[in-house]
Amino acid sequence: MSILSKFSFKDQAFKLRESAILDATTSVLGSKGYDLMTMDDVAGAVGISKPSLYKHFKSKEELVGEALIRLLDGAIDQMAAMDATLTPVQKLSALLEWALRVRLAGGLPFLPSTSPHVRDMLMRNVKYMLRVVKLNRQLEGLVKQAQKDGDLNAALPSDVILFSYYARTCDPAVEFLSKFSKMSDDAIVQHMLTVAFKGL
Structure with missing residues (x-):
């Protein structure tokens, strides 16, 4: 050799x-x-x-930062690989579906922990923040275009829709349904998408 x-x-x-x-x-x-x-x-x-x-x-900080960076890279890669003919709301739905499947497979939520220590640690991580800014810019653009298209509520501030969308990626209902309902992962994902985009 x-x-x-x-x-x-x-x-x-x-x-x-x-x-x-x-x-x-x-x-x-x-x-x-x-x-x-x-x-x-x-x-x-x-x-x-x-x-x-x-x-x-x-360090533990570096390790956790890299794990979250890998997760964000996965989301950015998903966005890049999407069919260009999809509408903005279809792209938002497709990314949320991917995120929910990551969750059900044991992945992590995208939103930083509410712990001030973790939040501060991530804010200091330049690699992490660059990816957050990139993904946020892409998703904000999709939200605003979907509002113009009439597929999302134009009366709501785009930030309200965007942060509500992020919250869906770490909704505890996913774990409760997985643990206590008899639904398949596919059914859980489809129902969560319906709640996210069409309401209850």
């Missing part, structure tokens, strides 16, 4: 481990929340030592 291929293999292994760490972080955050989550929890979930975890991420 050449030196180059050895480095390539090491690099791939490093990236795979990093992806596994972020998956574990997502899972632990979903079950314990930021304040109760520890680096030991994440290392244990991945099956590596804490020193190995610190080779990838220097």
Whole structure:
């Protein structure tokens, strides 16, 4: 094996481990929340030592920031891959459907925690904030165009619609329905989309 291929293999292994760490972080955050989550929890979930975890991420703040950045990247990628012929409201619906499916698969809500510490930590994370601004700009444009098209209530301020839309991505009803109803994930998603865009 050449030196180059050895480095390539090491690099791939490093990236795979990093992806596994972020998956574990997502899972632990979903079950314990930021304040109760520890680096030991994440290392244990991945099956590596804490020193190995610190080779990838220097702190819990950095680790959580990267997990949320990956989630935002997923949303931005979804937006970029959408069919250009979809109307603005169809694009908003498609992204919300993706977000709800991420939730049901154990993903995280998009809105930062109401914890002041977590909010401040994310506000200091330049990579995170750049992605938030990019996604927010795209979604705000869709909301305003959908209002012009008559597909969303033009009498409402666009910010009210936009932040209500964000709230749907972390609506606790998703967890309650998943845990206590006998609905399939597909049914939960479709009903949540109906509530979001057509009301009760």
